[in-house]
Every structure is written in C-alpha cells, then in structure tokens.
Amino acid sequence: MQTAFPKVKMPTDSIMLRDALMRRIRAFFYDRDYTEVETPIRLKIPCMELHIDAEPSGDHFLRTSPEIFHKQLLAAGCQRIFEMGKCFRSGELGPLHNPEYTMLEWYQADADYMDILEETRLLISTVWKDVSKQWKILTVSDAFLEFAGWDPAGNYDEDRFDIDLVEKVEPAIKKIGGPVVLKDYPVEAAALSRCRPGDPLRAERWELYMDGVEIANAYSELTDPVEQRLRFEACAQQRIALGKEAYEIDEAFLQALEKMPPSGGIALGVDRLLMLIAEATSLDAVLPFR
Amino acid sequence: MYSASDLKKGLKIEIDGDPCMITNFEFSKPGKGQALYRCKIKNLITGNQFDKTYRSVEKVNRCALISRDYTFSYIDGDNYVFSDNETYEEAILNEELLGDQKYFIVDDMQVEILFHNDRALDITMPNFVEMVIAETEPGARGDTATNVMKPAKLENGYEINVPIFINEGDTIRIDTRDGSYADRVSKG
Numbered sequence: 198m199q200t201a202f203p204k205v206k207m208p209t210d211s212i213m214l215r216d217a218l219m220r221r222i223r224a225f226f227y228d229r230d231y232t233e234v235e236t237p238i239r240l241k242i243p244c245m246e247l248h249i250d251a252e253p254s255g256d257h258f259l260r261t262s263p264e265i266f267h268k269q270l271l272a273a274g275c276q277r278i279f280e281m282g283k284c285f286r287s288g289e290l291g292p293l294h295n296p297e298y299t300m301l302e303w304y305q306a307d308a309d310y311m312d313i314l315e316e317t318r319l320l321i322s323t324v325w326k327d328v329s330k331q332w333k334i335l336t337v338s339d340a341f342l343e344f345a346g347w348d349p350a351g352n353y354d355e356d357r358f359d360i361d362l363v364e365k366v367e368p369a370i371k372k373i374g375g376p377v378v379l380k381d382y383p384v385e386a387a388a389l390s391r392c393r394p395g396d397p398l399r400a401e402r403w404e405l406y407m408d409g410v411e412i413a414n415a416y417s418e419l420t421d422p423v424e425q426r427l428r429f430e431a432c433a434q435q436r437i438a439l440g441k442e443a444y445e446i447d448e449a450f451l452q453a454l455e456k457m458p459p460s461g462g463i464a465l466g467v468d469r470l471l472m473l474i475a476e477a478t479s480l481d482a483v484l485p486f487r
Numbered sequence: 488m489y490s491a492s493d494l495k496k497g498l499k500i501e502i503d504g505d506p507c508m509i510t511n512f513e514f515s516k517p518g519k520g521q522a523l524y525r526c527k528i529k530n531l532i533t534g535n536q537f538d539k540t541y542r543s544v545e546k547v548n549r550c551a552l553i554s555r556d557y558t559f560s561y562i563d564g565d566n567y568v569f570s571d572n573e574t575y576e577e578a579i580l581n582e583e584l585l586g587d588q589k590y591f592i593v594d595d596m597q598v599e600i601l602f603h604n605d606r607a608l609d610i611t612m613p614n615f616v617e618m619v620i621a622e623t624e625p626g627a628r629g630d631t632a633t634n635v636m637k638p639a640k641l642e643n644g645y646e647i648n649v650p651i652f653i654n655e656g657d658t659i660r661i662d663t664r665d666g667s668y669a670d671r672v673s674k675g
Binding site for chain 2: 246247248249288289290291292293294355356358359360362363364367386388404411414439
C-alpha cells in the first residue's frame with residue numbers, strides 16, 4: 198500500500214510529487230527485473246517520423262525518443278530495459294505539450310503490445326491508483342465507426358483521420374473517462390509497429406488515454422529491416438513534400454533490427470501523468486520553470 | 488498571411504472576406520499525428536460563433552482593421568453621420584449597428600470608429616455621457632439611497648433605471664458601455 202501523494206497547490210510543490218512518482222516508477226521496474234539504461238540525448242540521426250521534428254543541437258540533434266538505442270540494446274541481448282529521461286520535440290507547445298519533457302520508455306523482449314498493455318495497467322495501478330477494473334479497450338475501427346461514422350482501416354485519409362480523432366473520437370473518450378485504450382491503428386499510422394498477423398490493414402499499436410488525456414503509445418515492434426527501410430524512405434519523401442527536413446536513414450539501427458527479438462515497447466509521458474495525478478488540466482501545474 | 492502556428496486567442500483574421508476573431512484556441516497533436524490548431528471563432532460582422540480546425544500547413548488571411556477618430560455631425564433618417572477629424576470625410580453608421588449606443592450620441596461627440604476595409608464595424612464612444620431625465624415618478628424627498636431603483640426615460644426615449652431620489656429635469660451620467668446609471672450631475 199502506497200502512502201498518499203503530496204498535494205500540489207503551487208507549481209513548485211509538484212517537485213515533491215515528481216520525486217514520489219519517479220521513485221515508485223523505478224521501484225516498479227526494479228521489482229520486475231528491468232535494467233535501467235541511459236542512452237544518448239544528443240544523436241546524429243533522429244528517428245524519422247512524419248510529424249515529429251527534432252531540435253538541432255550543434256552538429257547533432259536532441260532525441261525525440263530513446264527508441265532507436267533501446268532497440269539496439271534488445272538486439273544486443275537485453276531482455277527488459279527502461280529509461281526515464283528528457284526528450285525534445287520542436288514546436289510542440291500547449292497545455293498538454295512542452296518542447297522538453299520527461300518520457301518513460303520501456304521494452305520487453307519476446308513480448309507483444311498486449312503484454313505491454315497488461316504491464317501498463319499494473320504500472321498505473323501500482324504507482325497511482327487501482328484503475329484495473331475500469332480499463333476500457335476499443336479498436337480504432339470500432340471507435341471511429343461509433344464516434345465519427347467511418348472506418349479508417351483500408352480507407353485511410355490522414356487529414357480526415359487526425360481531425361476526426363481530435364474533434365470526435367477524443368472528446369468521446371474523454372466522456373467515457375478513466376483509462377481508455379485505442380488499439381489496432383490503420384497500417385498507414387503504424388509508425389514503428391508491426392502489422393497484425395493476417396490483417397494487413399491494421400498495425401499492433403495502442404494508445405492509452407487517462408480521463409481523455411493521451412499518456413502512452415505502445416507497439417509490437419517492427420523488427421523487419423526491409424519493411425522498416427521502406428517506411429523510412431516513404432516517410433522521408435512525405436517530409437520533403439511537407440517542406441520539412443528529411444533525416445538520414447539510420448543504417449546502424451536497420452542493421453540491429455536483423456538481430457532484434459520480437460518485442461513490445463512503450464513510451465509514456467511522465468509530465469502528463471503527473472498533471473493528472475495533480476488533478477490539473479495544464480502542464481503548467483507540474484512544470485514550474487516553463 | 489498567418490501560418491496556422493501563429494494563431495492565438497484574441498487574434499483577428501479574415502475568413503471568406505469577413506473579419507473574425509479567435510475567441511478560444513487549443514494546440515492539439517494526437518499520437519503520431521499532425522499538429523492541429525483548434526479555434527473557436529467569432530464573425531465580427533454577424534456575431535456568429537463557430538469552430539474551425541487548422542492544420543499546420545494551412546495559411547490564414549490577416550485582417551486589416553483600422554480605427555480612426557471622428558466627430559458626430561448629424562442624423563439623417565436611420566443613419567448617424569460622423570466626420571473624420573483629419574480629412575473631414577463622412578462616415579455613415581446605421582442605427583442597427585449602433586444598437587443602444589445610438590441613444591448616447593450627443594452633438595460634437597468624439598468617437599473612434601473601427602473599419603475593416605471600408606466597412607465600419609464598431610464604434611467606441613466616451614465611457615460616460617450626461618443626459619437629462621425626461622420622465623420619471625417623483626422622488627421621495629430626502630431619500631438618498633442608491634440601491635433602490637425606479638424606471639425613468641430620457642428625452643430620446645431610452646429607458647433606464649435610476650435611484651429613487653432622481654427627478655424629471657435632473658442631469659445624470661450614464662455609462663455608455665452597458666447603458667446603466669452612474670451618478671447625478673445636477674438637479675433639474
């Protein structure tokens with residue numbers, strides 16, 4: 198049984214809350230035989246994603262995620278790893294965004310996205326509150342059919358998908374309240390996840406919303422270097438079409454994928470989780486220096 | 488042109504030729520998706536409110552609003568005619584646009600008129616104006632309480648609640664921003 202979290206009245210009070218939460222998160226992973234890893238914050242080649250832009254840092258970039266290195270560690274034989282550290286995304290600023298933020302990232306070898314879902318449910322219940330009974334799981338197809346009137350799988354339109362997601366689906370998820378998981382994204386929105394076996398339209402990816410706030414994104418990781426190269430190349434073309442910089446193809450990463458075991462992995466926004474624990478609606482409450 | 492990322496609460500933009508104002512603004516970026524700028528927008532001519540979501544690649548027209556100083560000149564039917572303090576050019580505002588503010592316009596009043604292109608949108612007048620009470624029930628002598636109100640009428644027909652001690656012929660000060668009684672200037 199955990200003691201109660203300290204109350205947050207002033208933004209500086211959140212420092213105590215952050216300390217308490219980070220201790221609990223670390224304890225959770227140590228108990229489950231995870232290795233805490235530290236990977237570079239500055240890197241030569243940022244992970245290529247269509248709508249995530251890396252902040253330059255001299256002749257390097259600041260990491261947008263530790264994903265690339267974690268997968269290389271899995272390929273080198275690590276089984277269960279986690280890292281809690283700062284990541285940076287250019288231009289993302291709002292009540293739920295900050296260009297510098299704390300990410301909790303963890304990977305499990307020989308696991309998939311549903312194993313990670315179980316572990317996430319346990320994590321939230323252990324470090325915060327028991328929400329295991331209210332957990333609601335919706336497929337992206339079902340959620341879109343119900344709240345937006347169409348199925349994006351096999352019928353994907355990026356603009357329509359993104360706009361309906363924020364205008365229709367996310368407000369409905371907020372209304373449901375508590376923990377809601379959206380799973381099985383259209384393959385075009387797979388990012389670095391693998392396709393569902395026997396279902397080329399959908400990828401093994403889920404997102405967790407707590408009280409309508411998206412806090413985590415998980416995959417059954419794509420481990421096919423050929424498929425990954427094709428996705429990077431297509432993404433580079435799309436980035437150029439949007440007038441964005443196309444990053445280099447990370448050959449060391451692609452090489453590592455050849456040896457990487459099937460794995461489940463997840464990134465969870467620690468600042469947003471803190472914000473929810475503090476019963477706040479803006480990151481202002483938990484980022485005293487922003 | 489503004490980029491979608493320039494949008495913020497209070498910014499005035501032009502949509503389909505009409506001046507509009509962003510009354511609420513939210514940055515949104517779902518999952519691995521694109522940045523979206525969700526706005527609540529008010530059309531400054533019709534007053535209509537609506538929601539609009541901009542993608543980061545979209546451009547938004549700037550809204551050129553100009554405000555100039557005018558002096559009230561005369562009434563012509565339903566129209567109120569003002570003359571530009573510098574150029575003496577006339578600006579004509581319909582009484583519909585003025586709303587209740589038309590009751591507070593007095594000779595030679597200095598006002599500021601806001602234009603979008605050549606279209607008058609809004610008028611700013613002095614915060615207080617003095618007016619004479621034309622009609623009201625006689626006040627109770629010696630009762631200076633300001634919290635007990637009664638109805639009264641100005642010479643131009645405007646109806647206003649005034650404290651009970653105000654009499655016909657008294658000059659009062661009116662707050663033009665909400666049309667309410669402010670204080671008594673002199674007895675009639």
